[in-house]
Every structure is written in structure tokens, then in C-alpha cells.
Amino acid sequence: MKIYLISDSHFGSDRGKLPSRKREELFFEFLRMARSDADLLILLGDIFDFWFEYKHVIPGHYFHILKELHDFASSIETHFVGGNHDLWVDGFIESLNISVHRESFEFELDGRKLFFAHGDKLRNTDLGGKTVRMILSNKVSIGLFSLIHPDIAYEIARFVSNASRNRSSKEEAPSNPMPNAAVELFEEGYSLVALGHTHVPYLDYWNDKIFLSTGDWYNVFNYAVVTESEVSLYWYLENRKKTIKWKS
Template sequence: MIYFLSDAHLGSLAIERGWAHQKKVIDMLEMMSKDAVSIYMLGDMFDFWMEYFIHDKSKRQYSPFFKELRKLNKQGIHLHFFTGNHDLWTFGGLAQMSGAEVHYSPCSIQRYGKTIYLAHGDGILPSDWEEYYPSRVRKKIKRFMRLRAIFNSSTLQFLFRCLPPKIGNKFGYSWAKKSRLKELANPCPFKGEHKEELVLFAKEQEKIGNHRDYYIFGHRHIELDLQITPDSRMMILGDCFQQFTYAKLDKHGNLSMHSYEQ
């Protein structure tokens, strides 16, 4: 079995009972470990993750999570960690602490006879988005892309890494909290097949001949299972702080979506 999950947003200051949350994510991984060959974490597993040049004691709060990952790794389960837009600032630490392979960009994999496109989902757009969307939406996308460029700037990353962790974290966790509270107050449900960026992207890929059997994304915190062409399907994984949803691919190549109940 291959499992996919995303968006736990561990450590979020907007999520009450952080320990219980982390415990539930660990229990979910433990459940998967019974028959997992690989586990793909598709981004934003942390609400804010930054690796500083100075030792960051606050990372200790995630010890139980890392302990679980190392245990699964020892059992021979392949762990994959995609960076999201909240936890892209890893420079080797995460891989070392978890034993997971870290992916900084989308990738396509072949498993059980299926081709699968995997990505967190932020910054993924159809190529004609500038003509396609009305100006109000275009502005919003542009604002997000500017922020994304700032997050990805190696100069700014270097400078941020020089900060004392206490100061950097204060800034980072409160930015992340704000974005979480904003979303909770004003959730953005599925926009529909003709507006949802990730759907438009996947459809375009199929149209231009980059065929994949499945597309799996995180990022949007919505649960979506959609047939985009007769032989291609996409999923958006939901999240692991409210819905605790995940997907699994069995050895016959069947993909299904589930919700974790304790």
C-alpha cells in the first residue's frame, strides 16, 4: 500500500491542543505502517519550519513525530516529504531528523502500473491563467506569487537563517497563525471545475499529452476526488488537522480517499 497525506500544520498556534493533534497524526502514521510500502507527505506538515544556523530548541516539540518517522523508516517504509509553502525552509535538517527523502518540487512517479503526479499545489497554475482569470482573481494570484518568490529567494533565506531562532520563530509562527485564522474565518471551498487552479492545471497537462493516471495535491485543505478525463483522475487530499483525510493506492493501482477515525 502507498499512502498520501498532507497539511498537518503541526505546531500551529491556531490549533488548540497541539499535543493531541500531533498524537493523532502519529496514530494515523502508525495505522498506515501496518501495510505501507511508502508514505508520501505532500507538504505543509508543519505550520512553520525553518532551519537556522543557530540551534533551535523549539524543534523539540516535534520529537514524538520524528521518533515515529524514524521508526517507520527503520521498518523499511520509504518516507517522502514534499515541501509546502509553510515548511520549505529546510536545508538538510528535516531529511536527517526523519530519514525521509525531501522533494523541493513536484514530481511524477510510477507505481503499480500507474503514473502519478505529486505536488503540494502552491504556485501551480494553468499556463494561460493570465488570460483566463478575471482581473480580481489575477491580482490575488499575482500577490501570492510575489510572496512565493520572496519565500524562495536564497538571499532572504540566508538572512532569515542568521536570525536567532526565537525571533525568527516568533515572526514565522505568527504569520502562519494569521493565515490559519484567516482561513478558518473565511474558508475557501471548491471553486468548481472551471475555476480551481489545480483542476485547470491537470486538465491542461492531459490536453498537451503529459498523461498521468492520477494527480495528487495538498495545499487547498479541501477534499476532492475528480475524474478529469476518462482515464485520468485527480485528488486534493484535504488536511490533517480538521478532516484527517488521506489517500491510498493498493497494489492493483486503485486509488481511494479515506478519513482517519480513531
């Protein structure tokens, strides 16, 4: 069994290492590769720099991504875990055959309990990131936000989201890439804790357990693969990877 993971592509934002359209093309390449190899794909948050669902409107600039994801999900089981930029989903993503998890996703592989979340809630996140999640998780603000014309709403979101990203890249360059909350999860019995959000790729042991930070598809271009025997973190553009084997 091969579980593929990818996070933090922030599609729609042109502030990454490459413009969004170029990152999307690379992502489609990645999907084609994963299609012939993966048994399961987990989109671990902040795939979209901003995602908001209206009753009658879907954002046109995401059309190609949505189409590719729909095609992919029709043959490979696909899960979407909400990030702080894209947790407001209300049926449309599900209509693409993708399972949606607002907070986290758990999976059992070969008797091991695996925990997947975007991770912003497990860290002391910056104010901007919190603001976006707050807007996107509160029923009243969602209701109010949905009254704004979508073109204006997406401009507001772009502004807030840029502010959030700038601040997180300054504040969150984590000297310790593993948040304390991960230790609690390990102590609860999880063998793997996999998080996104920091944009810092990291894979290492915590005692006999494994902590994975999925990096990003924004500046570094990472993805990860979990199997019954090992966990690998890939640097797609550099054609390199780090692999560690399960200890127990």
C-alpha cells in the same frame, strides 16, 4: 503496492479543530497503522506550520514528530514534498531517511504516471502563502532570516502563517477543487494528480484520469491510499472513505 498520502497537518499551530499535540497523537496512531500496511508514505506539504533549518538548531517542539517520522522512515520508504509553509529544508529532514522534494514528486505505478505536489504553486494563491514560500525559496531572504534568533523567527513565522491560513480559508474555498494546471498535467500523460494545500478533501475522475485533493490533518483529518487497482480517500475520525477504481 500501497502509497499512503497525508498533508496539511500544520503541526505547531493550535488553530486547528484540535490542539497540535492532540493532532500529533492521532498522527502517530496513523503512522502505526500505515507501518503495517504502507509500502510508501508521501508527506504532501505543510506537515509543519513552519519549518526552518539552522546550522546548529532544530525546533524542540517538533522533537516527537521528528522522532516518530525517523522511526517510520527507517522501515517504510518516505517522501517529503515541500508545502508553502515548510519547503525550506536543508539536510536535516534527509538525515531522518526521508527523501525531500521541494516542488513535486513523480512515481510510476503499474505503468501509470502519478504526480504529487503540495499544489500552492498550481493555484493563484493568496499573498500570505506566497510570502512564506518567497521567503523560504529565495537564497538572500533565507540567509537573512537565518540571522534572526530562532525563538523570534518562529514567532514571526507564526504570525505570517496565521495570516496566510486565514486568508486562504476565506479565498480558496474552491468551487472547482481541481486547478487548471491539473488538466495540463493530465494532458501531459499523468494518470493521477494528487495535491494538498486547499484543506478540502476531494477525489474524482477527470475523464479516465483521477484527481485527488488530500484534504488535511487539521480540521477534517484525511489521508489517502493509492494502489494498482484504486484510489481511496479516508476521513479518519469518521471512519469513512471514498474509493474509485482506475478506468484505464
